[in-house]
Amino acid sequence: MTTSLETQRTMQxxxxxxxxxxxxxxxxxxxxxxxxxxxxxxEQEWQIRYQRMPEEEDLERWLQGVIGASPDPDLSVQRxxxxxxxxxxxxxPAMSSLATVIRPFQPLTIPADSECTIYVGTLLWMRIxxxxxxxxxxxxxxxxxxxxxxxxxxxxxxxxYAAATFARLVLDAVPKRPWRxxxxxxxxxxxxxxxxxERFNLPTPLLSLHRNDKGQLWxxxxxxxxxxxxxxxxxxIDQQLISAAGRCTLVAPAREQSARGGLVRAYxxxxx
Amino acid sequence: MIESLEGxxxxxxxxxxxxxxxxxxxxxILGVLLASFAARGVSRFMEDRxxxxxxxxxxxxxxxxxxxxxxxxxxxxxxxxLDVVLGAAGILTVAIGFASQTSASNMISxxxxxxEKPFEIGNFIEVENTxxxxxxxxxxxxxxxxxxxxxxxxxxxxxxxTRVVNRSRFPIRRMDLTVGIAYAEDVERVExxxxxLARQNSACLxxxxxxxxxxxxxxxxxxxxxxxxxxxxxxLEGRSQMMVAIKKALDEEGIEIPFPHTSIYAGSHSEPFRxxxxxxxxxxxxxxxxxxxxx
Numbered sequence: 001m002t003t004s005l006e007t008q009r010t011m012q013x014x015x016x017x018x019x020x021x022x023x024x025x026x027x028x029x030x031x032x033x034x035x036x037x038x039x040x041x042x043e044q045e046w047q048i049r050y051q052r053m054p055e056e057e058d059l060e061r062w063l064q065g066v067i068g069a070s071p072d073p074d075l076s077v078q079r080x081x082x083x084x085x086x087x088x089x090x091x092x093p094a095m096s097s098l099a100t101v102i103r104p105f106q107p108l109t110i111p112a113d114s115e116c117t118i119y120v121g122t123l124l125w126m127r128i129x130x131x132x133x134x135x136x137x138x139x140x141x142x143x144x145x146x147x148x149x150x151x152x153x154x155x156x157x158x159x160x161y162a163a164a165t166f167a168r169l170v171l172d173a174v175p176k177r178p179w180r181x182x183x184x185x186x187x188x189x190x191x192x193x194x195x196x197x198e199r200f201n202l203p204t205p206l207l208s209l210h211r212n213d214k215g216q217l218w219x220x221x222x223x224x225x226x227x228x229x230x231x232x233x234x235x236x237i238d239q240q241l242i243s244a245a246g247r248c249t250l251v252a253p254a255r256e257q258s259a260r261g262g263l264v265r266a267y268x269x270x271x272x
Numbered sequence: 273m274i275e276s277l278e279g280x281x282x283x284x285x286x287x288x289x290x291x292x293x294x295x296x297x298x299x300x301i302l303g304v305l306l307a308s309f310a311a312r313g314v315s316r317f318m319e320d321r322x323x324x325x326x327x328x329x330x331x332x333x334x335x336x337x338x339x340x341x342x343x344x345x346x347x348x349x350x351x352x353x354l355d356v357v358l359g360a361a362g363i364l365t366v367a368i369g370f371a372s373q374t375s376a377s378n379m380i381s382x383x384x385x386x387x388e389k390p391f392e393i394g395n396f397i398e399v400e401n402t403x404x405x406x407x408x409x410x411x412x413x414x415x416x417x418x419x420x421x422x423x424x425x426x427x428x429x430x431x432x433x434t435r436v437v438n439r440s441r442f443p444i445r446r447m448d449l450t451v452g453i454a455y456a457e458d459v460e461r462v463e464x465x466x467x468x469l470a471r472q473n474s475a476c477l478x479x480x481x482x483x484x485x486x487x488x489x490x491x492x493x494x495x496x497x498x499x500x501x502x503x504x505x506x507x508l509e510g511r512s513q514m515m516v517a518i519k520k521a522l523d524e525e526g527i528e529i530p531f532p533h534t535s536i537y538a539g540s541h542s543e544p545f546r547x548x549x550x551x552x553x554x555x556x557x558x559x560x561x562x563x564x565x566x567x
Contacts, residue, residue, distance in 0.1 A: 101478075101479075103478075144474045145474070146471075146474060146476075146477075146478055147474070147475075147476075147477050147478070147503060148477050148478040148479045149443075149444050149477050149479055149480060149501065150479075154442060154444060154446075154480060154501075155442050157443075158443075159443065159444070159477075159503055162478040162479070
């Protein structure tokens with residue numbers, strides 16, 4: 001199901017954390033990432049439908065608008081009783097609830113006693129809040145996340161989401177999409193031998209989301225220090241965002257709070 | 273006569289120390305009540321802090337401990353000496369032991385099960401062709417609920433003696449599917465296709481990686497083993513979705529999944545079979561392709 005060109009022309013850019021107002025009977029349509037979302041307000045209920053788009057379609061903008069046509073009746077619908085009389089609907093981004101294993105398409109070698117910063121874009125979940133009290137209706141991933149297992153053996157470890165990355169070293173080369181959050185990851189190799197970065201585990205549930213003036217989403221930076229061997233790396237989440245992010249406002253706090261404010265974690269499976 | 277009977281009855285009832293027996297009974301009832309309350313309290317306290325298995329174990333332990341304490345106190349109150357009771361219990365145990373070997377064996381097996389902990393409440397286990405979720409581990413038996421909602425009681429002794437497979441011990445599982453393809457097909461192409469399916473399926477884990485092995489040359493197909501990993505809670509859906517996807521993908525690519533067929537070969541040294549089509553005695557069907565008018 002594709003929207004007509006006419007509809008596309010009337011659509012505008014969607015924004016996170018911005019209330020939209022619908023009248024009963026109206027449907028708001030969104031097209032972002034690999035997902036189409038239809039939100040319909042009726043007299044007594046909210047209805048949400050969504051559909052995945054083929055992965056080949058690479059969108060750059062988040063299009064949204066009120067459409068005249070009613071959604072495809074074949075799509076499965078989720079119904080919610082209106083929490084109050086408010087007609088507002090708001091969308092908040094959220095990081096994944098499981099840690100994400102980042103795997104560069106081509107492994108990257110970090111020479112001995114040196115460091116680098118790679119920029120990683122991660123998939124977001126969309127939280128839908130409705131009414132004047134902003135009641136949480138549902139949460140959906142903006143593309144189908146793939147799962148992976150991180151552990152020394154198949155008996156112990158944890159399930160994580162997996163994401164492939166180009167592991168870009170230049171910030172300007174990172175494509176900025178409204179549905180992807182950029183995390184600067186500084187990798188410090190203090191060993192006397194090179195470090196081959198094939199994959200590493202990014203603790204996405206511990207990262208908060210911030211939006212800058214251009215509508216781009218950023219998370220605080222993460223520093224991974226590898227001192228002796230790859231199985232005993234330390235991970236620290238920065239308190240501040242990098243200066244390149246510009247002036248930012250917090251749009252979603254981290255799902256999980258780290259044990260200590262500064263967070264210095266010794267993690268035995270950062271590099272898988 | 274009646275008077276004398278009345279008199280002896282009165283004498284008998286008068287001789288019973290009613291107060292003692294009432295306090296014994298009271299202690300027993302109090303014991304049951306307190307044990308129930310304590311067990312329920314412990315269960316509520318542990319509900320969010322420990323696994324269901326541990327909660328049930330501790331709840332039972334607390335219940336029986338309090339009950340035994342009150343039972344002993346009640347016996348003392350009734351005037352029984354504990355030494356005599358224990359001695360009698362010893363003799364009784366031997367007598368009962370002979371009479372109820374099976375129960376005793378089940379009870380002891382139950383203790384071993386608790387210590388060894390091969391499964392917990394909520395796990396999916398397989399015992400002697402029965403697969404089910406463990407719903408309770410009791411003194412004599414373990415109760416299972418099968419996927420088709422049957423209640424199965426398995427004696428503890430059986431669980432100690434036989435092979436038990438715990439299907440939910442580890443969080444991820446490997447699925448092995450056997451895919452047979454026709455001899456004419458390109459095995460490497462099918463292998464690539466299957467690995468692509470594993471990449472596209474959201475239930476299929478990226479790591480450990482999926483793989484394809486050629487397991488044999490069957491009577492009518494080349495047999496491949498397609499193995500991929502799924503999270504423990506998506507075993508059924510993962511398997512079924514993948515099988516549907518394999519069928520669809522092979523059909524789309526025009527790759528044949530052969531069904532068993534037999535070729536009759538008479539051997540190179542023997543004469544070939546002579547096949548002759550005969551005209552049916554009454555040839556009425558014109559459109560029948562087998563009915564060759566020339567014979």
